[in-house]
Amino acid sequence: MRLMLLGLIITLFVSVSFLNKGNAGITSTFVRSEWPSTDIPIDNEAFAVPKGHNAPQQVHITQGDYDGKAVIISWVTPDEPGPSKVLYGTSQNSYEFTAKGTVSNYSFYKYKSGFIHQCLVDGLEYDTKYYYKIGSGESAREFWFHTPPKIDPDAPYKFGIIGDLGQTYNSLSTLEHYIQSGAQTVLFVGDLSYADRYTYNDVGLRWDSWGRFVEKSTAYQPWIWSAGNHEIDYFPYMEEVTPFRSFLERYPTPYLASKSSNPLWYAIRRASAHIIVLSSYSPFVKYTPQWEWLSEELKKVDREKTPWLIVLMHVPIYNSNEAHYMEGESMRAVFESWFVHYKVDVVFAGHVHAYERSYRISNIHYNITSGDRYPIPDKSAPVYITVGDGGNQEGLAARFIDPQPDYSAFREASYGHSTFEIKNRTHAFYHWNRNDDGKKLATDSFLLHNQYWGSSHRRRKLKKHYLRSIVEGIYID
Ligand SMILES: *[C@@H]1O[C@H](CO)[C@@H](O)[C@H](O)[C@H]1NC(C)=O
Numbered sequence: 176m177r178l179m180l181l182g183l184i185i186t187l188f189v190s191v192s193f194l195n196k197g198n199a200g201i202t203s204t205f206v207r208s209e210w211p212s213t214d215i216p217i218d219n220e221a222f223a224v225p226k227g228h229n230a231p232q233q234v235h236i237t238q239g240d241y242d243g244k245a246v247i248i249s250w251v252t253p254d255e256p257g258p259s260k261v262l263y264g265t266s267q268n269s270y271e272f273t274a275k276g277t278v279s280n281y282s283f284y285k286y287k288s289g290f291i292h293q294c295l296v297d298g299l300e301y302d303t304k305y306y307y308k309i310g311s312g313e314s315a316r317e318f319w320f321h322t323p324p325k326i327d328p329d330a331p332y333k334f335g336i337i338g339d340l341g342q343t344y345n346s347l348s349t350l351e352h353y354i355q356s357g358a359q360t361v362l363f364v365g366d367l368s369y370a371d372r373y374t375y376n377d378v379g380l381r382w383d384s385w386g387r388f389v390e391k392s393t394a395y396q397p398w399i400w401s402a403g404n405h406e407i408d409y410f411p412y413m414e415e416v417t418p419f420r421s422f423l424e425r426y427p428t429p430y431l432a433s434k435s436s437n438p439l440w441y442a443i444r445r446a447s448a449h450i451i452v453l454s455s456y457s458p459f460v461k462y463t464p465q466w467e468w469l470s471e472e473l474k475k476v477d478r479e480k481t482p483w484l485i486v487l488m489h490v491p492i493y494n495s496n497e498a499h500y501m502e503g504e505s506m507r508a509v510f511e512s513w514f515v516h517y518k519v520d521v522v523f524a525g526h527v528h529a530y531e532r533s534y535r536i537s538n539i540h541y542n543i544t545s546g547d548r549y550p551i552p553d554k555s556a557p558v559y560i561t562v563g564d565g566g567n568q569e570g571l572a573a574r575f576i577d578p579q580p581d582y583s584a585f586r587e588a589s590y591g592h593s594t595f596e597i598k599n600r601t602h603a604f605y606h607w608n609r610n611d612d613g614k615k616l617a618t619d620s621f622l623l624h625n626q627y628w629g630s631s632h633r634r635r636k637l638k639k640h641y642l643r644s645i646v647e648g649i650y651i652d
Pocket residue numbers: 280281282287288
Protein backbone atom coordinates (compact mmCIF):
# COMPACT_ATOMS: atom_id res chain seq x y z
CA MET A 176 0.00 0.00 0.00
CA ARG A 177 2.88 2.34 0.74
CA LEU A 178 4.06 1.59 -2.79
CA MET A 179 0.71 2.68 -4.17
CA LEU A 180 0.83 5.89 -2.16
CA LEU A 181 4.27 6.50 -3.56
CA GLY A 182 2.85 5.83 -7.01
CA LEU A 183 0.14 8.42 -6.40
CA ILE A 184 2.70 10.97 -5.23
CA ILE A 185 4.77 10.35 -8.35
CA THR A 186 1.63 10.70 -10.48
CA LEU A 187 0.73 13.99 -8.76
CA PHE A 188 4.28 15.23 -9.21
CA VAL A 189 4.22 14.38 -12.91
CA SER A 190 0.80 16.05 -13.33
CA VAL A 191 1.99 19.18 -11.52
CA SER A 192 5.09 19.44 -13.66
CA PHE A 193 2.85 18.92 -16.66
CA LEU A 194 0.66 21.88 -15.65
CA ASN A 195 3.75 23.95 -15.07
CA LYS A 196 5.05 23.53 -18.53
CA GLY A 197 4.62 27.13 -19.56
CA ASN A 198 8.10 27.50 -18.09
CA ALA A 199 10.98 26.46 -20.24
CA GLY A 200 12.78 23.32 -19.18
CA ILE A 201 16.35 22.52 -18.32
CA THR A 202 19.46 23.16 -20.37
CA SER A 203 22.02 20.89 -18.75
CA THR A 204 25.36 22.55 -18.12
CA PHE A 205 27.20 19.24 -18.06
CA VAL A 206 30.23 19.41 -20.32
CA ARG A 207 31.40 16.09 -21.52
CA SER A 208 35.09 15.45 -22.10
CA GLU A 209 34.62 13.62 -25.36
CA TRP A 210 36.99 11.47 -27.32
CA PRO A 211 37.95 12.94 -30.69
CA SER A 212 35.30 12.51 -33.36
CA THR A 213 37.43 10.34 -35.59
CA ASP A 214 36.74 6.74 -36.48
CA ILE A 215 38.46 3.97 -34.55
CA PRO A 216 41.37 2.74 -36.74
CA ILE A 217 40.29 0.00 -39.10
CA ASP A 218 42.75 -2.55 -37.66
CA ASN A 219 41.38 -2.10 -34.10
CA GLU A 220 39.99 -5.19 -32.38
CA ALA A 221 36.56 -3.49 -32.31
CA PHE A 222 36.37 -4.47 -36.00
CA ALA A 223 38.03 -7.89 -35.67
CA VAL A 224 37.34 -10.30 -38.52
CA PRO A 225 36.14 -13.67 -37.17
CA LYS A 226 38.64 -16.52 -37.55
CA GLY A 227 38.37 -19.17 -40.23
CA HIS A 228 38.13 -19.27 -44.01
CA ASN A 229 35.07 -17.37 -45.25
CA ALA A 230 33.65 -17.11 -41.70
CA PRO A 231 30.30 -15.27 -41.51
CA GLN A 232 30.70 -11.70 -40.25
CA GLN A 233 28.50 -8.64 -39.68
CA VAL A 234 25.73 -10.84 -38.33
CA HIS A 235 22.54 -8.95 -37.55
CA ILE A 236 18.88 -9.72 -37.01
CA THR A 237 15.68 -7.72 -37.30
CA GLN A 238 12.02 -8.54 -36.85
CA GLY A 239 10.80 -10.51 -39.88
CA ASP A 240 7.01 -10.15 -39.72
CA TYR A 241 4.29 -7.92 -38.31
CA ASP A 242 3.87 -9.50 -34.86
CA GLY A 243 7.26 -10.89 -33.80
CA LYS A 244 7.12 -14.59 -34.74
CA ALA A 245 9.87 -14.24 -37.35
CA VAL A 246 13.36 -12.78 -37.71
CA ILE A 247 15.45 -11.90 -40.73
CA ILE A 248 19.05 -13.02 -40.18
CA SER A 249 21.71 -11.31 -42.31
CA TRP A 250 25.46 -11.82 -42.60
CA VAL A 251 28.37 -11.38 -44.98
CA THR A 252 30.86 -13.97 -46.21
CA PRO A 253 34.02 -12.35 -47.54
CA ASP A 254 35.64 -14.89 -49.88
CA GLU A 255 32.95 -16.96 -51.59
CA PRO A 256 29.17 -17.23 -51.33
CA GLY A 257 29.07 -20.35 -49.14
CA PRO A 258 25.77 -21.71 -47.83
CA SER A 259 22.85 -19.31 -47.23
CA LYS A 260 21.17 -21.54 -44.72
CA VAL A 261 20.43 -21.08 -41.05
CA LEU A 262 20.26 -24.03 -38.65
CA TYR A 263 18.14 -23.22 -35.62
CA GLY A 264 16.28 -24.67 -32.68
CA THR A 265 15.48 -24.26 -29.03
CA SER A 266 18.46 -26.14 -27.61
CA GLN A 267 22.11 -25.40 -28.12
CA ASN A 268 24.09 -27.71 -30.42
CA SER A 269 21.04 -29.59 -31.62
CA TYR A 270 19.30 -27.69 -34.35
CA GLU A 271 15.91 -29.08 -35.26
CA PHE A 272 15.18 -26.73 -38.16
CA THR A 273 16.79 -25.33 -41.30
CA ALA A 274 15.84 -22.19 -43.20
CA LYS A 275 17.13 -21.33 -46.65
CA GLY A 276 18.07 -17.75 -47.53
CA THR A 277 19.43 -15.78 -50.46
CA VAL A 278 22.83 -14.32 -51.34
CA SER A 279 23.70 -11.21 -53.32
CA ASN A 280 26.58 -8.82 -53.88
CA TYR A 281 26.92 -5.32 -55.27
CA SER A 282 29.61 -2.94 -56.36
CA PHE A 283 29.95 0.73 -55.73
CA TYR A 284 32.68 2.65 -57.60
CA LYS A 285 35.80 0.52 -56.87
CA TYR A 286 34.23 -1.18 -53.88
CA LYS A 287 32.95 -4.73 -54.17
CA SER A 288 30.81 -6.00 -51.34
CA GLY A 289 31.22 -9.44 -49.83
CA PHE A 290 28.43 -11.97 -50.25
CA ILE A 291 25.41 -10.70 -48.38
CA HIS A 292 23.10 -13.38 -47.01
CA GLN A 293 19.52 -12.83 -45.88
CA CYS A 294 17.39 -15.54 -44.40
CA LEU A 295 13.85 -15.32 -43.10
CA VAL A 296 13.27 -17.60 -40.11
CA ASP A 297 9.55 -17.72 -39.41
CA GLY A 298 6.88 -19.72 -37.59
CA LEU A 299 8.69 -19.18 -34.28
CA GLU A 300 7.11 -19.53 -30.85
CA TYR A 301 6.67 -16.41 -28.75
CA ASP A 302 8.80 -15.77 -25.68
CA THR A 303 11.34 -18.47 -26.53
CA LYS A 304 15.12 -18.59 -26.74
CA TYR A 305 16.39 -19.83 -30.10
CA TYR A 306 19.94 -20.83 -30.98
CA TYR A 307 21.17 -20.49 -34.54
CA LYS A 308 24.18 -21.49 -36.57
CA ILE A 309 25.49 -20.09 -39.86
CA GLY A 310 28.52 -20.77 -42.05
CA SER A 311 30.15 -24.12 -42.69
CA GLY A 312 32.72 -26.48 -41.18
CA GLU A 313 35.39 -24.95 -38.95
CA SER A 314 34.17 -21.44 -39.78
CA ALA A 315 30.59 -21.93 -38.60
CA ARG A 316 29.38 -19.52 -35.93
CA GLU A 317 26.60 -19.79 -33.36
CA PHE A 318 24.38 -17.16 -31.78
CA TRP A 319 21.02 -16.91 -30.04
CA PHE A 320 18.03 -14.59 -29.68
CA HIS A 321 14.78 -14.35 -27.71
CA THR A 322 11.45 -13.96 -29.40
CA PRO A 323 9.14 -11.33 -27.84
CA PRO A 324 6.08 -12.23 -25.77
CA LYS A 325 2.79 -12.65 -27.59
CA ILE A 326 1.03 -9.41 -28.53
CA ASP A 327 -0.72 -8.41 -25.32
CA PRO A 328 -1.70 -5.02 -23.88
CA ASP A 329 0.10 -5.68 -20.60
CA ALA A 330 3.21 -7.40 -22.00
CA PRO A 331 6.23 -5.75 -20.40
CA TYR A 332 9.11 -5.00 -22.76
CA LYS A 333 12.28 -2.93 -22.70
CA PHE A 334 13.37 -1.11 -25.85
CA GLY A 335 16.64 0.77 -26.32
CA ILE A 336 16.86 3.81 -28.58
CA ILE A 337 20.08 4.62 -30.39
CA GLY A 338 20.75 7.15 -33.15
CA ASP A 339 23.64 8.45 -35.23
CA LEU A 340 25.96 5.76 -33.92
CA GLY A 341 29.01 5.76 -36.21
CA GLN A 342 32.25 3.99 -35.26
CA THR A 343 34.26 6.33 -33.03
CA TYR A 344 35.37 5.70 -29.45
CA ASN A 345 32.26 7.64 -28.40
CA SER A 346 30.20 5.15 -30.45
CA LEU A 347 31.92 2.24 -28.71
CA SER A 348 31.09 3.74 -25.31
CA THR A 349 27.41 4.11 -26.31
CA LEU A 350 27.26 0.53 -27.62
CA GLU A 351 28.84 -0.90 -24.46
CA HIS A 352 26.50 1.09 -22.21
CA TYR A 353 23.54 0.04 -24.27
CA ILE A 354 24.47 -3.65 -23.94
CA GLN A 355 24.64 -3.23 -20.13
CA SER A 356 21.13 -1.70 -20.08
CA GLY A 357 19.42 -5.08 -20.42
CA ALA A 358 17.08 -3.78 -23.14
CA GLN A 359 15.67 -6.36 -25.55
CA THR A 360 15.37 -4.60 -28.91
CA VAL A 361 16.94 -1.47 -30.41
CA LEU A 362 14.84 1.17 -32.12
CA PHE A 363 17.48 2.73 -34.36
CA VAL A 364 16.70 6.26 -35.56
CA GLY A 365 19.06 6.49 -38.54
CA ASP A 366 22.69 7.26 -39.48
CA LEU A 367 24.37 3.90 -38.98
CA SER A 368 27.98 3.73 -40.13
CA TYR A 369 28.95 7.15 -41.57
CA ALA A 370 30.66 5.10 -44.31
CA ASP A 371 29.62 7.81 -46.75
CA ARG A 372 32.30 10.07 -45.25
CA TYR A 373 34.82 7.96 -47.18
CA THR A 374 35.08 8.24 -50.94
CA TYR A 375 37.07 6.90 -53.89
CA ASN A 376 39.48 4.18 -52.72
CA ASP A 377 37.89 3.93 -49.28
CA VAL A 378 34.28 4.00 -50.37
CA GLY A 379 32.13 1.24 -48.83
CA LEU A 380 34.79 -0.14 -46.48
CA ARG A 381 33.28 1.38 -43.36
CA TRP A 382 29.98 -0.37 -43.98
CA ASP A 383 31.83 -3.64 -43.40
CA SER A 384 33.73 -2.47 -40.32
CA TRP A 385 30.51 -1.08 -38.80
CA GLY A 386 28.71 -4.38 -39.34
CA ARG A 387 31.46 -6.12 -37.36
CA PHE A 388 31.47 -3.35 -34.75
CA VAL A 389 27.79 -3.71 -33.78
CA GLU A 390 27.63 -7.51 -34.15
CA LYS A 391 27.98 -8.15 -30.41
CA SER A 392 24.48 -6.69 -30.05
CA THR A 393 22.88 -7.06 -33.49
CA ALA A 394 23.52 -10.83 -33.73
CA TYR A 395 21.60 -11.43 -30.49
CA GLN A 396 18.64 -9.07 -30.61
CA PRO A 397 16.72 -7.28 -33.34
CA TRP A 398 17.58 -3.75 -34.31
CA ILE A 399 14.63 -1.99 -35.94
CA TRP A 400 16.12 0.16 -38.69
CA SER A 401 15.22 3.59 -39.96
CA ALA A 402 17.34 5.44 -42.52
CA GLY A 403 19.12 8.77 -42.07
CA ASN A 404 20.93 11.11 -44.43
CA HIS A 405 24.18 9.12 -44.09
CA GLU A 406 22.36 6.18 -45.66
CA ILE A 407 21.61 8.13 -48.85
CA ASP A 408 25.09 7.46 -50.32
CA TYR A 409 24.45 9.59 -53.41
CA PHE A 410 27.73 10.22 -55.26
CA PRO A 411 27.19 11.20 -58.91
CA TYR A 412 30.91 12.04 -59.22
CA MET A 413 31.65 8.36 -58.51
CA GLU A 414 28.72 7.22 -60.64
CA GLU A 415 26.71 6.11 -57.62
CA VAL A 416 23.22 7.46 -58.16
CA THR A 417 21.01 4.84 -56.49
CA PRO A 418 20.13 6.40 -53.14
CA PHE A 419 20.21 4.10 -50.07
CA ARG A 420 21.83 1.27 -52.08
CA SER A 421 24.26 -0.01 -49.41
CA PHE A 422 21.70 0.35 -46.63
CA LEU A 423 19.01 -1.52 -48.57
CA GLU A 424 21.39 -4.29 -49.66
CA ARG A 425 22.65 -4.83 -46.12
CA TYR A 426 19.80 -3.99 -43.73
CA PRO A 427 16.53 -5.59 -44.85
CA THR A 428 13.28 -4.58 -43.15
CA PRO A 429 9.96 -6.49 -42.93
CA TYR A 430 8.10 -3.82 -44.92
CA LEU A 431 5.83 -6.17 -46.88
CA ALA A 432 4.30 -7.45 -43.64
CA SER A 433 2.77 -4.01 -43.04
CA LYS A 434 1.71 -3.62 -46.71
CA SER A 435 4.34 -0.97 -47.36
CA SER A 436 5.68 -0.58 -50.88
CA ASN A 437 9.14 0.44 -49.73
CA PRO A 438 11.66 -0.93 -47.16
CA LEU A 439 12.32 2.62 -45.90
CA TRP A 440 8.92 2.96 -44.21
CA TYR A 441 6.99 0.21 -42.42
CA ALA A 442 5.50 -0.86 -39.11
CA ILE A 443 5.83 -3.74 -36.68
CA ARG A 444 4.07 -4.80 -33.52
CA ARG A 445 6.11 -6.20 -30.68
CA ALA A 446 4.84 -7.19 -27.20
CA SER A 447 2.56 -4.24 -26.26
CA ALA A 448 3.97 -1.73 -28.78
CA HIS A 449 3.04 -0.68 -32.30
CA ILE A 450 6.11 0.85 -33.92
CA ILE A 451 5.93 3.00 -37.03
CA VAL A 452 9.12 3.73 -38.98
CA LEU A 453 9.11 6.75 -41.29
CA SER A 454 11.61 7.90 -43.91
CA SER A 455 12.64 11.53 -43.58
CA TYR A 456 14.37 11.43 -46.98
CA SER A 457 11.60 9.91 -49.07
CA PRO A 458 8.58 11.84 -50.35
CA PHE A 459 5.88 12.19 -47.70
CA VAL A 460 3.58 14.97 -48.85
CA LYS A 461 -0.07 14.31 -49.58
CA TYR A 462 -0.79 11.45 -52.05
CA THR A 463 2.79 10.10 -52.09
CA PRO A 464 3.18 6.38 -51.32
CA GLN A 465 4.52 7.04 -47.81
CA TRP A 466 1.63 9.39 -47.00
CA GLU A 467 -0.95 6.91 -48.33
CA TRP A 468 0.65 4.06 -46.40
CA LEU A 469 0.79 5.96 -43.09
CA SER A 470 -2.82 7.05 -43.37
CA GLU A 471 -3.81 3.37 -43.68
CA GLU A 472 -1.40 2.05 -41.04
CA LEU A 473 -2.61 4.50 -38.38
CA LYS A 474 -6.16 3.22 -38.88
CA LYS A 475 -4.92 -0.32 -38.12
CA VAL A 476 -3.42 0.57 -34.75
CA ASP A 477 -5.42 -1.22 -32.05
CA ARG A 478 -4.62 0.28 -28.65
CA GLU A 479 -6.63 -2.44 -26.94
CA LYS A 480 -3.98 -4.90 -28.17
CA THR A 481 -0.90 -2.68 -28.48
CA PRO A 482 -1.40 0.33 -26.18
CA TRP A 483 2.02 1.89 -26.92
CA LEU A 484 2.25 3.78 -30.20
CA ILE A 485 5.81 4.79 -31.05
CA VAL A 486 7.03 6.61 -34.18
CA LEU A 487 10.64 6.62 -35.42
CA MET A 488 12.13 9.06 -37.91
CA HIS A 489 15.54 10.57 -38.53
CA VAL A 490 14.90 14.33 -38.62
CA PRO A 491 13.33 15.70 -35.41
CA ILE A 492 10.11 17.68 -35.65
CA TYR A 493 10.87 19.70 -32.51
CA ASN A 494 14.50 20.70 -32.09
CA SER A 495 15.96 23.77 -30.39
CA ASN A 496 19.57 23.06 -31.34
CA GLU A 497 21.23 25.32 -33.89
CA ALA A 498 22.18 22.17 -35.79
CA HIS A 499 19.50 21.16 -38.32
CA TYR A 500 17.20 23.84 -36.93
CA MET A 501 13.71 23.61 -38.52
CA GLU A 502 14.67 20.82 -40.93
CA GLY A 503 11.72 18.83 -39.59
CA GLU A 504 9.14 21.52 -40.41
CA SER A 505 8.04 19.96 -43.68
CA MET A 506 7.21 16.63 -42.06
CA ARG A 507 5.62 18.42 -39.09
CA ALA A 508 3.28 20.25 -41.46
CA VAL A 509 2.18 16.96 -43.03
CA PHE A 510 2.03 14.47 -40.14
CA GLU A 511 1.76 16.34 -36.82
CA SER A 512 -2.05 16.52 -36.83
CA TRP A 513 -2.19 12.73 -37.33
CA PHE A 514 0.18 12.17 -34.40
CA VAL A 515 -2.13 14.23 -32.20
CA HIS A 516 -5.32 12.68 -33.55
CA TYR A 517 -4.05 9.13 -33.03
CA LYS A 518 -2.49 10.01 -29.64
CA VAL A 519 1.03 8.81 -30.43
CA ASP A 520 2.88 8.20 -27.16
CA VAL A 521 6.36 9.19 -28.24
CA VAL A 522 8.25 10.17 -31.39
CA PHE A 523 11.96 9.33 -31.45
CA ALA A 524 14.35 11.01 -33.87
CA GLY A 525 18.11 11.43 -34.34
CA HIS A 526 20.12 13.63 -36.74
CA VAL A 527 21.00 16.35 -34.19
CA HIS A 528 24.10 15.21 -32.29
CA ALA A 529 22.75 16.01 -28.86
CA TYR A 530 19.91 15.00 -26.59
CA GLU A 531 16.58 16.82 -26.25
CA ARG A 532 13.09 16.03 -24.92
CA SER A 533 9.94 18.10 -25.43
CA TYR A 534 6.80 18.48 -23.35
CA ARG A 535 3.52 17.29 -24.86
CA ILE A 536 2.94 20.14 -27.28
CA SER A 537 1.46 20.68 -30.73
CA ASN A 538 1.34 23.36 -33.37
CA ILE A 539 -1.46 22.08 -35.54
CA HIS A 540 -3.65 25.17 -35.64
CA TYR A 541 -1.26 27.19 -37.75
CA ASN A 542 -3.18 29.16 -40.35
CA ILE A 543 -1.24 31.14 -42.92
CA THR A 544 -4.11 33.63 -43.32
CA SER A 545 -5.01 34.38 -39.73
CA GLY A 546 -1.48 34.84 -38.47
CA ASP A 547 1.15 33.39 -36.17
CA ARG A 548 0.74 30.29 -34.10
CA TYR A 549 3.04 28.80 -31.53
CA PRO A 550 3.45 25.32 -30.10
CA ILE A 551 0.98 25.02 -27.23
CA PRO A 552 0.59 22.43 -24.45
CA ASP A 553 -1.51 19.60 -25.81
CA LYS A 554 -2.35 16.51 -23.76
CA SER A 555 -3.05 14.49 -26.90
CA ALA A 556 0.34 15.23 -28.44
CA PRO A 557 3.37 12.94 -28.34
CA VAL A 558 6.56 13.62 -26.45
CA TYR A 559 9.32 14.33 -29.00
CA ILE A 560 12.73 12.95 -28.14
CA THR A 561 15.97 13.49 -30.08
CA VAL A 562 18.62 10.85 -29.47
CA GLY A 563 21.11 11.70 -32.22
CA ASP A 564 23.84 11.27 -29.66
CA GLY A 565 25.23 7.81 -30.41
CA GLY A 566 28.76 8.84 -31.36
CA ASN A 567 28.70 9.89 -35.05
CA GLN A 568 31.84 11.20 -36.75
CA GLU A 569 31.26 14.94 -36.79
CA GLY A 570 31.26 15.84 -33.10
CA LEU A 571 28.56 17.08 -30.74
CA ALA A 572 26.00 19.74 -31.65
CA ALA A 573 26.85 21.93 -28.67
CA ARG A 574 24.97 25.16 -29.49
CA PHE A 575 21.37 25.32 -28.33
CA ILE A 576 19.11 28.25 -29.16
CA ASP A 577 18.92 30.66 -26.25
CA PRO A 578 16.60 31.14 -24.42
CA GLN A 579 15.29 27.60 -24.28
CA PRO A 580 11.85 27.57 -25.95
CA ASP A 581 8.81 26.73 -23.83
CA TYR A 582 8.29 23.41 -25.59
CA SER A 583 11.72 22.06 -24.65
CA ALA A 584 11.83 20.10 -21.37
CA PHE A 585 15.43 18.94 -21.20
CA ARG A 586 18.47 19.27 -23.46
CA GLU A 587 22.11 18.38 -23.18
CA ALA A 588 24.97 18.05 -25.66
CA SER A 589 26.45 14.70 -24.62
CA TYR A 590 26.66 11.19 -26.03
CA GLY A 591 24.33 8.45 -24.81
CA HIS A 592 21.31 6.26 -25.50
CA SER A 593 17.76 5.90 -24.15
CA THR A 594 15.64 3.08 -22.82
CA PHE A 595 11.86 2.81 -22.93
CA GLU A 596 10.67 0.25 -20.44
CA ILE A 597 7.02 -0.73 -20.76
CA LYS A 598 5.56 -2.06 -17.49
CA ASN A 599 1.97 -2.60 -18.55
CA ARG A 600 -0.75 -0.85 -20.55
CA THR A 601 -0.67 2.31 -18.45
CA HIS A 602 2.95 2.82 -17.38
CA ALA A 603 6.33 3.04 -19.07
CA PHE A 604 9.61 4.30 -17.66
CA TYR A 605 11.88 6.32 -19.88
CA HIS A 606 15.58 7.00 -19.26
CA TRP A 607 18.24 8.84 -21.16
CA ASN A 608 21.65 7.52 -20.21
CA ARG A 609 24.59 9.82 -20.79
CA ASN A 610 27.79 7.85 -21.37
CA ASP A 611 29.62 10.03 -18.85
CA ASP A 612 33.07 8.79 -19.83
CA GLY A 613 32.78 5.22 -18.73
CA LYS A 614 30.02 5.26 -16.14
CA LYS A 615 26.43 4.86 -17.27
CA LEU A 616 24.37 7.60 -15.73
CA ALA A 617 20.60 7.98 -16.02
CA THR A 618 20.45 11.71 -16.62
CA ASP A 619 16.92 12.47 -17.82
CA SER A 620 14.10 10.16 -16.82
CA PHE A 621 10.33 10.33 -16.53
CA LEU A 622 7.24 8.18 -16.23
CA LEU A 623 4.90 7.97 -19.22
CA HIS A 624 1.20 7.41 -18.85
CA ASN A 625 -0.14 5.71 -21.91
CA GLN A 626 -1.91 8.18 -24.20
CA TYR A 627 -4.82 5.83 -24.85
CA TRP A 628 -5.23 4.08 -21.49
CA GLY A 629 -4.16 7.13 -19.51
CA SER A 630 -6.14 10.04 -20.92
CA SER A 631 -9.69 8.83 -21.48
CA HIS A 632 -12.41 7.66 -19.10
CA ARG A 633 -10.24 4.58 -18.67
CA ARG A 634 -7.84 6.62 -16.60
CA ARG A 635 -10.56 7.98 -14.32
CA LYS A 636 -11.77 4.46 -13.77
CA LEU A 637 -8.28 3.21 -12.97
CA LYS A 638 -7.65 6.21 -10.68
CA LYS A 639 -10.85 5.64 -8.74
CA HIS A 640 -9.75 2.05 -8.29
CA TYR A 641 -6.28 3.13 -7.07
CA LEU A 642 -7.66 5.83 -4.75
CA ARG A 643 -10.05 3.39 -3.18
CA SER A 644 -7.29 0.89 -2.51
CA ILE A 645 -5.01 3.62 -1.12
CA VAL A 646 -7.70 4.94 1.24
CA GLU A 647 -8.40 1.41 2.36
CA GLY A 648 -4.66 0.86 2.67
CA ILE A 649 -4.14 3.86 4.96
CA TYR A 650 -7.08 2.74 7.02
CA ILE A 651 -5.68 -0.71 7.47
CA ASP A 652 -2.09 0.43 8.08
C1 LIG B 1 29.55 -10.64 -57.43
O1 LIG B 1 30.59 -11.57 -57.18
C2 LIG B 1 31.08 -12.25 -58.32
C3 LIG B 1 32.07 -13.30 -57.85
O2 LIG B 1 33.12 -12.71 -57.14
C4 LIG B 1 31.71 -11.24 -59.27
O3 LIG B 1 32.18 -11.90 -60.45
C5 LIG B 1 30.66 -10.19 -59.64
O4 LIG B 1 31.27 -9.19 -60.42
C6 LIG B 1 30.06 -9.57 -58.40
N1 LIG B 1 28.95 -8.72 -58.77
C7 LIG B 1 28.91 -7.42 -58.49
C8 LIG B 1 27.69 -6.69 -58.92
O5 LIG B 1 29.81 -6.86 -57.90
